[in-house]
Amino acid sequence: MSxxxxxxxxxxxxxxxxxASLLAGCTGNADQTPEPGDDPTETxxxxxxxxxxxxxxVELSPVGEVTFEEVPSNVMAxxxxxxxxxxxxxxxxxxxxxxxxxxxxxxxxxxxxxxxxDIPPTDDLTQLFSNGSFDxxxxxxxxxxxxxxxxxxxxxxxxxxxxxTEEIRDTVGPFFANRxxxxxxxxxxxxxxxYRYYTLWExxxxxxxxxxxxxxxxxxxxxxxxxxxxxxANLPPKDERPQVGLLSYYDGQFYPxxxxxxxxxxxxxxxxxxxxxxxxxxxxxxxxxxxxYDFEGLLEIDPDVILHNFAVTPFYDWTKVxxxxxxxxxxxxxTAVKNDRFYASGQSFQGPLQNLLQVEMTAKQLYPEQFGxxxxxxEGDTYxxxxxxxxxxxxxRVAAIARxxx
Numbered sequence: 001m002s003x004x005x006x007x008x009x010x011x012x013x014x015x016x017x018x019x020a021s022l023l024a025g026c027t028g029n030a031d032q033t034p035e036p037g038d039d040p041t042e043t044x045x046x047x048x049x050x051x052x053x054x055x056x057x058v059e060l061s062p063v064g065e066v067t068f069e070e071v072p073s074n075v076m077a078x079x080x081x082x083x084x085x086x087x088x089x090x091x092x093x094x095x096x097x098x099x100x101x102x103x104x105x106x107x108x109x110x111x112x113x114x115x116x117x118d119i120p121p122t123d124d125l126t127q128l129f130s131n132g133s134f135d136x137x138x139x140x141x142x143x144x145x146x147x148x149x150x151x152x153x154x155x156x157x158x159x160x161x162x163x164x165t166e167e168i169r170d171t172v173g174p175f176f177a178n179r180x181x182x183x184x185x186x187x188x189x190x191x192x193x194x195y196r197y198y199t200l201w202e203x204x205x206x207x208x209x210x211x212x213x214x215x216x217x218x219x220x221x222x223x224x225x226x227x228x229x230x231x232x233a234n235l236p237p238k239d240e241r242p243q244v245g246l247l248s249y250y251d252g253q254f255y256p257x258x259x260x261x262x263x264x265x266x267x268x269x270x271x272x273x274x275x276x277x278x279x280x281x282x283x284x285x286x287x288x289x290x291x292x293y294d295f296e297g298l299l300e301i302d303p304d305v306i307l308h309n310f311a312v313t314p315f316y317d318w319t320k321v322x323x324x325x326x327x328x329x330x331x332x333x334x335t336a337v338k339n340d341r342f343y344a345s346g347q348s349f350q351g352p353l354q355n356l357l358q359v360e361m362t363a364k365q366l367y368p369e370q371f372g373x374x375x376x377x378x379e380g381d382t383y384x385x386x387x388x389x390x391x392x393x394x395x396x397r398v399a400a401i402a403r404x405x406x
Contacts, residue, residue, distance in 0.1 A: 038199070038228065038271045058176070058209040061196035062152050062187065066174045071212050072145035078128055080106060081264070082148035082177060083119060084351020085204055087111065088220055089213040090404050092119045096142050097126040105314040106347065110354050112382040114399040117353065133158040139168050146210065147172075150179035152191035162190050176210055178203060182348060183263040200264035204352045219401045220352050227356060227393040228271060231363050234370050235273050242366060244269075245277035245303030245336070246345070248310060249321050253292035256284045257309060265348030268358035269307070272366050277303035295330035305366060306336040311344035312377060318344050319379045341365075344377040353398065357383055360392040 057067045075091070077083045078099040086092045087107070098104070101122045111117045126142060128134045134157070139147070151165035154175075169175055180187050181197045198206070201221055208217035235241065246257045246269060256278040259269040278284050278301070283291035293301070311318045325331040325342065336342045343365045346358035361383075364374035372390050386395070400406075 038267060056209075056212070058206060060176055060178060060206050061194065061198075062150070062178065062191050063169075063175050066146075066176055066210075068146075068210065072173075072210065074143065074145045075148060076128070076139070076142055076144040076146070077148040078177075079103075079149070079179070080347070080349040080354070081200070081203075081351040082207065083107060084353050085148075085207045086211075087117055087119055088204070088352045088402050089208055089211050089216050090402060091211050091213070092117075094145075095120055095125065096144060097128050099127070099129045101125060101127045102314045106312070108382070109312055110357050110383050113385040114353065114395060114402065116403045117399050133160070136160070136164060136168065139172055144173050147175045148177045148207070149175060150177040150187075151175040152187040152195070153177075153179040155191070156188045176207070181263055182265040183261065197263070200267045200350065200352065200355055203264065215406050216401055216404065219406055220356075220398065223393050223398055223401070224352070224356060224359075227359055230392060231271050231359065231371075232273075234367075236367065236370060238273070238275075241272075241274050242304035242341075243277045244272075244274040244305045244307060244366060245298070245301065246307045246309055247278075247298075248308060248316070249325060252324075253294060254298050255292045256281060258284050259307075263348075264350065264355075267350060267355050268346055268362050271359060272362055274305075274366055277301050295328055299330055299333060302335050304335055304339075305341045305343070306334070307343050307345035307362070307365065309345055310347045313347050317379065318377065343374065353402065356393055356398060363392060 055067055055069050057065050059065045073094050074096055075086065075094040076097050077086060077095055080103045083092070083095060083098055083103060084107070086095055104119060104122050104125070107119050126138070128138065147168070151162070151169070154160055155162045155165050165175060178198055180195065181203065184197050186192055187195050201224065204220070205217055208214055244259055246259045248255045258278055259266060259272070259274060259276045283293065308316070308318070308321060310316055311321065322342070326337055331337060334342070345365070346354065346361060350358055361374065363371040368374065371392060375384050
């Protein structure tokens with residue numbers, strides 16, 4: 001590779017083999033029909049409602065219009081995607097709590113090599129979920145300026161109702177989140193009318209308005225636009241793409257997902273244009289939460305590549321998963337296992353930073369000839385510290401944006 005040229009440059013300008021002719025050829029053969037929600041050009045970001053006084057209003061389904069007198073500085077964020085958004089927008093220090101403190105390990109995995117990007121130590125945070133739910137009194141104690149949690153989702157927790165969420169909204173602080181955009185599933189009754197689904201980058205844009213960080217958002221979105229364009233322009237022809245099985249393994253059973261289903265949960269797999277091993281299955285998470293395949297059933301499908309969902313999070317023991325699958329007499333016959341293409345994959349609860357990294361991860365796992373090899377993941381590893389010439393986007397630039405160096 002020529003000095004001064006990164007893998008991003010080589011891919012972008014078609015220099016891996018054959019110069020510009022490769023780029024032209026890949027562009028012609030790749031499926032260039034944008035997937036809903038992934039093409040960053042299809043949904044412009046709305047602006048917060050301008051006013052003459054310091055207050056400002058931001059609208060989001062299902063919470064409607066929310067007015068802020070000032071930028072929130074004490075924030076409850078239940079799910080990882082909103083914690084990620086806080087870090088990306090330079091407001092992680094406002095975080096007071098998260099659903100599970102284990103989420104912090106996932107943040108550490110992804111953020112370790114993004115200089116200056118971090119979240120508060122878990123000793124300074126409160127875990128919200130305990131014993132199957134969490135106590136309303138905890139939200140009073142935290143006294144948050146805003147709750148980055150979908151009240152429609154919270155109302156389905158044990159001991160919670162829509163009236164309870166309205167009480168917290170009116171006496172503590174507003175809610176601002178949209179959970180069901182993850183898979184485009186239906187919210188609980190009482191919330192369904194007018195409920196809107198957003199892309200990951202639309203949601204990030206909305207949160208950037210809450211924290212008055214439009215410049216950081218636009219800069220991050222530009223990095224994603226570049227990465228998305230690079231991936232889509234350099235996909236191999238359809239007949240050369242692998243058949244991919246996205247799944248989770250537990251206790252001898254494989255729980256599959258569709259790689260191109262709707263929602264921000266697939267924002268790292270959908271742009272890859274791969275062949276979905278479970279496209280015609282009625283046993284995926286999308287159709288049936290409890291459906292699964294045993295080893296023999298998965299071998300009948302036999303994907304070229306297997307991506308284990310959530311494997312880089314602390315909620316799976318990847319070493320144990322690998323041992324159980326590869327030591328099984330049927331498991332070791334799987335093509336992906338035999339070809340060393342059984343990968344630890346990311347998670348669906350992704351914010352903008354994780355999305356950038358997970359798109360890079362998935363591209364390398366599925367298309368190593370086009371985008372470079374993905375190193376093996378061992379328990380306790382962090383996201384690889386790629387040399388600049390192996391990065392598919394500028395990691396240092398993204399970290400600088402999160403630090404406010406625009």
